[in-house]
Amino acid sequence: MTTKSKKTPPPKKLKRVVIEPLTRVEGHGKITLLQDENLTIRQARLHITEFRGFEKFIQGRPYWELPVLVQRLCGICPVSHHLAAAKATDMLVGATKLTATAEKIRRLMHFGQTLQSHALHFFHLCSPDLLFGFDDDIHHRNIVGMIEDRPEIAKQGVMLRKYGQEVIRITAGKRIHGTGAIPGGINKSLSKKDIDYLKQDIAQIINWAQEAITLIKHIFFERYDYHMSFASIDSNMLSVVRNDGAFEIYDGSLRARDKQGESIFDHIDYACYSDFIQEGIKNWSYMKFPFISSIGQEHGWYRVGPLARVNNCDFFPTPLAETERREFVSTGNGKPVQSTLAYHWARLIELLHCSEAISELLMDSDLSGNDLLNRGELQSCGIGVIEAPRGTLFHHYEINQDSLVEKANLIVSTTNNNQAMNESIRKVANQYLDGNQLTEALLNQVEVAIRAYDPCLSCATHAMGKMPLQIDLLNSDNTLIDRLEKRVSGEINRLA
């Protein structure tokens, strides 16, 4: 399927390359590459069309439904939306501080969510690329190839996922559609049996997380220059940090640093996010382009997620992850690590931290406390911000006198990374697009760059993983020059 943008013709003297997933529903992504007469990619446009619709969808709903309702935004990280919405509703019900039991159970839930999400990403999506190299047979760039060659790694990935899911089930009450977090707190604490159940395997989980980091460092340093330069872009970094500068994913303040690592702003109350971050629009995309207001849209875009978080924090509060962080940041020689593939490395440091943090929390008697809820005076505005596995996630709601949602604004991780993903794709495309001939290598490399960010192209639908990719090369007057299509089976066809 080829599409031509009716709204925005390509700029003069640019060729347009379209990489488009064929899909049955809205919410798909496609990539358009604009090439000039010198065969240089001037722009990459990653199109994602999902999120505005959902904001409309929840208007008119009572606020107390939000923590459950928003889980349907994403089938991969529903807990992130559950917790961000719960935090926003805490503010709505005037719960300025949660009870120790409520906060710690929510944290445990979030660590479980991040652990299982990172495990999926590393073991299922990215490690085959890293393990076997980008030029390896396509069938090795998926879990089956990985399992065949390194069966113990894939098994560990499945087990880590399962453990994280169990943490979620225990804390959220259900395997999916959890109701654990409610406005002002949680609906139940953990029993001794629950805690003992999770304790039994946590030492093994930490051990596997350490092994995963050892593996990725080995891979990374084996082709160090390549991994550091692939799709590398200099960007600002945004994340939540704890008040003492420690790594934090559940609750903290906002920190932004520039590409040199200098502070742009620090310890900003996230409820004031709109004073520091704006959402730009472009006429070719439904998705917004957030940027740091003080810098402006052209240069104020930033990256979020594991790379930004590990770069931005001053330290990890758990010892094993802190040791790994120090080694990681040392590769930046005093500046932020900007390698796009370093997302994978940073992700595993976070996975290790989550394992350690779960272990610590399971020793905390507050998990079994009886003080579950705090409430105050109802407010009209609620804002919740957390660090989801893929990056900073903003939920902002305004309610009317009937307690119904009147306005919702969600900035998801993928939106925060919007411009950064375009830039990474542009860099890769310039490197691998050779004249007018589309190649499998180009398609594969673009996929590798996308995978590093793992954007929510398919948010809230499950069918998208079946989508093939199509890449079209068009000249400046939209004449098709070449077309490749990659089927789900991995088969690649030249169609033009």
Place this chain on the structure above:
Amino acid sequence: MKSTGLHNTKHAPILVFTYGNPSRGDDALGPAMFDLLEVCKQQTTELDHVDLLTDYQLQIEHALDLEQRQCVLFIDSSASANPPFEFHQLQAEQDIGYTTHAMSPSAVLSVYQQIRKTAPPPAYMLSIRGNEFGLSENLSSQANRHLQQSYRFVRDLLATGIMSEGFIFGQITP
């Protein structure tokens, strides 16, 4: 790993695994079937030999849900199946994808095969035809009809025990 749901869990011989998003119109056909079957399971004994699971989408850890099963039935909505539904046996097969956001049932079977070093249980796919996949909590009227027809088919299938006897279906059109 010795405890957290990964070993020594007693499973019913048949697993019905539905998936889809309840907020995406007819994508909710899978979860809607789950709801119907759950009510049936609660009110009768005819599904005592069946475990029901549902999720937004399939992932690698779902391979562990296939353990100790004699037979597995996946149920999903489909934009291309012949209405009201299609039914066929699945083979283990890998996916080639670029996001973590989905797996096919065949790929889940493939993961099972690889991590357990044994063939997965016989597995079947029921694809219920849907038409509208926009943001909505309601099934389209056509999808509702397809759901009811599919439900009767599934109940008959499960109640007769035909799946547990290793029935070979091939392609069935109602």
